[in-house]
Amino acid sequence: MHSASSSSYSSPEAAAAADPGRMTTVSRHYFGGASSDRDHHLRVDILENMQEDYGMFVWPCSVILAEYVWQQRPRFSGSAVVELGAGTSLPGLVAAKVGANVTLTDIADNTEVLDNIRQICGVNDANCNVLGLTWGDWDEPIFDLHPDIILGADVLYDSAKFDDLFATVTFLLESSPGAVFITTYHNRSGHHLIEFLMVKWGLKCLKLLDGFSFLPSCKAASLQGNIQLVEITLDKEKPK
Numbered sequence: 231m232h233s234a235s236s237s238s239y240s241s242p243e244a245a246a247a248a249d250p251g252r253m254t255t256v257s258r259h260y261f262g263g264a265s266s267d268r269d270h271h272l273r274v275d276i277l278e279n280m281q282e283d284y285g286m287f288v289w290p291c292s293v294i295l296a297e298y299v300w301q302q303r304p305r306f307s308g309s310a311v312v313e314l315g316a317g318t319s320l321p322g323l324v325a326a327k328v329g330a331n332v333t334l335t336d337i338a339d340n341t342e343v344l345d346n347i348r349q350i351c352g353v354n355d356a357n358c359n360v361l362g363l364t365w366g367d368w369d370e371p372i373f374d375l376h377p378d379i380i381l382g383a384d385v386l387y388d389s390a391k392f393d394d395l396f397a398t399v400t401f402l403l404e405s406s407p408g409a410v411f412i413t414t415y416h417n418r419s420g421h422h423l424i425e426f427l428m429v430k431w432g433l434k435c436l437k438l439l440d441g442f443s444f445l446p447s448c449k450a451a452s453l454q455g456n457i458q459l460v461e462i463t464l465d466k467e468k469p470k
């Protein structure tokens with residue numbers, strides 16, 4: 231995997247205070263307006279740890295999906311949102327800040343990532359549910375989720391997990407008619423794997439965008455890669 235480059239601003243002092251003795255940093259992400267404390271409309275602070283798990287830092291896909299959520303904020307306000315493989319949860323936090331009812335999820339037994347998500351919610355004063363949800367597992371809480379919008383940033387990175395991920399996505403889409411899965415993925419192989427997966431799981435693409443096409447230039451300058459944003463829904467709703 232490529233390492234994450236970030237459009238963020240680190241604050242070592244804040245990080246040391248947050249977690250003395252560990253390699254934790256705080257990155258700042260701005261939405262709407264210039265990237266400075268004075269001129270933005272929204273700022274989200276993320277606790278990251280570069281030495282730890284994939285879910286402990288902000289991947290470029292997350293920066294791009296979070297910006298998309300911000301630009302589409304009227305659509306998110308008042309909607310039920312579930313973020314899968316949320317990691318440091320930037321897109322879900324932006325959704326919460328613009329008025330969505332958000333559940334942030336990651337691997338059920340990865341307490342470090344889940345605890346970090348809870349801390350990040352606290353730092354940003356965001357009222358989100360945090361839930362262990364491993365793709366392809368059918369633990370009780372998943373049956374209570376009826377999202378209007380499912381988010382997933384850089385969740386298509388390990389082909390061994392694609393079927394589990396899409397089993398969960400399809401289950402959630404079926405449990406909430408009209409729901410949509412919005413994902414940003416880093417096409418590292420050059421193969422068009424998303425088309426193959428959609429056919430296999432009875433899904434269709436509503437929208438496909440180059441991730442850089444809507445990104446402000448100040449953010450695009452620090453990111454690289456072939457990143458696409460896709461909106462996916464069920465090809466046919468199940469008959470009632």
Ligand SMILES: C[S@@+](CC[C@H](N)C(=O)[O-])C[C@H]1O[C@@H](n2cnc3c(N)ncnc32)[C@H](O)[C@@H]1O
Nearest residue numbers: 284285288289292315316317337364365383384
């Ligand atoms: C590449 S990271 C992306 C993290 C975050 N969405 C971002 O873009 O910054 C992949 C995320 O998927 C989570 N993940 C991996 N396998 C998973 C599984 N089987 N079930 C749920 N989450 C999983 C990881 O813990 C990690 O947070």
